[in-house]
Amino acid sequence: MDGSEINSVNNLPSAEILECPKCGSDLRLTGFLLTKNIACGKCHSLFAYANGNLKVIKIFKKEKKKHNHIPIGTKGTIDGRKFEVVGFANYREANTPYAWDEYTLFNPIHGFTFLSVYEGHWNYFEQTILRPRPQGGDVNLNGDSYRIFNRYKQKTDYALGEFPWDISENPSTITEYINPPHILAHDKDTNEETWFLGRYITPKEIKEAFNLQSHFPEQTGIGSTQLHSSAASLSKVKQITLYVVLSMLVLQIILSISARDKIVFKDQFNIPGNQAGGIVSPPFELENTLFGKSNLQVELIAPVHNSWMEADITLINDKTGEEFHFEQGVEYYSGYEGGEAWSEGQNYTDNTLSSIPAGKYHLNIFPATPPDGGPGYFQLKLTQDVSMLSNFFITLLIALIFPIALWISISSFEAQRWMNSDFSPYSYE
Amino acid sequence: MFNLRNYLIILGIILSVYVYAALTGWKFFGSNSEKWSPTQEKGHHK
Numbered sequence: 001m002d003g004s005e006i007n008s009v010n011n012l013p014s015a016e017i018l019e020c021p022k023c024g025s026d027l028r029l030t031g032f033l034l035t036k037n038i039a040c041g042k043c044h045s046l047f048a049y050a051n052g053n054l055k056v057i058k059i060f061k062k063e064k065k066k067h068n069h070i071p072i073g074t075k076g077t078i079d080g081r082k083f084e085v086v087g088f089a090n091y092r093e094a095n096t097p098y099a100w101d102e103y104t105l106f107n108p109i110h111g112f113t114f115l116s117v118y119e120g121h122w123n124y125f126e127q128t129i130l131r132p133r134p135q136g137g138d139v140n141l142n143g144d145s146y147r148i149f150n151r152y153k154q155k156t157d158y159a160l161g162e163f164p165w166d167i168s169e170n171p172s173t174i175t176e177y178i179n180p181p182h183i184l185a186h187d188k189d190t191n192e193e194t195w196f197l198g199r200y201i202t203p204k205e206i207k208e209a210f211n212l213q214s215h216f217p218e219q220t221g222i223g224s225t226q227l228h229s230s231a232a233s234l235s236k237v238k239q240i241t242l243y244v245v246l247s248m249l250v251l252q253i254i255l256s257i258s259a260r261d262k263i264v265f266k267d268q269f270n271i272p273g274n275q276a277g278g279i280v281s282p283p284f285e286l287e288n289t290l291f292g293k294s295n296l297q298v299e300l301i302a303p304v305h306n307s308w309m310e311a312d313i314t315l316i317n318d319k320t321g322e323e324f325h326f327e328q329g330v331e332y333y334s335g336y337e338g339g340e341a342w343s344e345g346q347n348y349t350d351n352t353l354s355s356i357p358a359g360k361y362h363l364n365i366f367p368a369t370p371p372d373g374g375p376g377y378f379q380l381k382l383t384q385d386v387s388m389l390s391n392f393f394i395t396l397l398i399a400l401i402f403p404i405a406l407w408i409s410i411s412s413f414e415a416q417r418w419m420n421s422d423f424s425p426y427s428y429e
Numbered sequence: 430m431f432n433l434r435n436y437l438i439i440l441g442i443i444l445s446v447y448v449y450a451a452l453t454g455w456k457f458f459g460s461n462s463e464k465w466s467p468t469q470e471k472g473h474h475k
Binding site: 233236237240247248255289290291293294295296315320321322324325326351352353354355356385388390391394395399402 | 448
């Protein structure tokens with residue numbers, strides 16, 4: 001047999017039918033010489049198979065049997081290879097309640113492979129001759145690091161069909177290492193050690209592979225090898241985020257350098273004794289720009305000390321009559337209390353007006369000071385087209401919202417994954 | 430599920446708005462001027 005005849009599901013070799021020595025029912029033999037154990041689904045006996053002989057080695061309790069969602073004898077294709085489901089076993093981590101099911105698949109060319117399901121999450125395993133390199137407590141296979149996830153002894157609760165080794169007694173220790181969606185399982189006993197390489201496989205993929213319509217177990221929690229739905233995009237998102245941050249930095253530098261920073265008005269005004277009196281500034285010009293608008297920074301300086309000054313200011317376009325009204329004030333207080341000097345406020349404030357059209361303007365200013373005195377004068381400085389760092393930080397924050405949310409989501413996903421591990425790098429308080 | 434193409438489109442829009450704001454002097458937040466023009470209803474502003 002060179003494998004060329006295994007070119008369709010229907011061409012898998014037919015099983016030989018044996019008679020159960022205990023109950024007389026039919027036992028399928030598909031793996032022939034490779035089969036070591038056969039379990040009868042009717043009398044629940046497990047037989048050692050060798051040289052055509054069946055020898056009973058264990059009888060399972062039938063109440064331990066769980067439903068097999070893929071019937072024995074079902075044929076299907078995984079990774080382009082034809083397989084037949086030949087065995088089904090319910091395993092348990094010794095001395096714990098953690099239990100999982102495993103389907104044994106057989107192909108006469110590729111041998112036995114396995115579908116394992118725990119809490120609705122499936123992994124597809126193949127035996128590998130590759131030997132991973134130890135890396136601390138972890139292992140490395142072909143340059144990929146696999147982190148230790150679990151170590152346990154396996155116990156068989158129930159079995160049905162055929163198996164390539166003795167499943168009645170399993171003194172070996174199994175260690176699982178993960179690099180999602182891949183997994184390495186190391187099975188070691190006193191005489192030999194075997195490595196299995198597995199990968200996460202979705203229920204949909206299995207149903208399609210075996211053409212099944214049946215209902216599979218509900219998924220709970222995060223599978224040991226399950227990938228976050230956006231995990232594949234994470235490296236691209238990291239790269240894009242880096243480019244965006246760098247582009248924004250370069251843009252901000254260019255915009256800061258190219259900002260005109262043109263002082264269009266600077267004057268000092270005496271505050272009228274009559275508080276109701278207003279001040280009309282001399283006219284000034286805001287130059288035209290590419291889009292006809294620019295920002296305008298208003299700086300107010302007043303020599304306040306333990307006092308305040310506030311100005312109600314209106315910027316008026318002399319041609320259109322358009323007005324921009326705002327209030328701006330300064331306050332400064334200081335003293336000495338409890339042996340310590342203190343101060344709060346300052347005698348300077350600035351305010352940036354947004355999108356002011358070019359044109360000729362003047363200011364109407366109504367200053368206000370405390371009744372018991374205040375500064376006698378104040379200064380106003382208006383600068384057209386200043387660099388706006390606040391816009392840079394707001395844009396940066398918005399651009400980073402998604403990458404940060406994605407990072408939080410993946411971190412939380414990873415923390416949940418490792419909750420099932422005795423080797424979790426996370427601490428769960 | 431995350432869509433890289435949509436993410437790139439959104440980033441493009443965000444960066445375009447940022448450049449447009451810089452060129453028009455549009456300050457996203459913090460500008461406290463109140464605008465009034467003669468075409469608005471009279472009496473809105475003192």
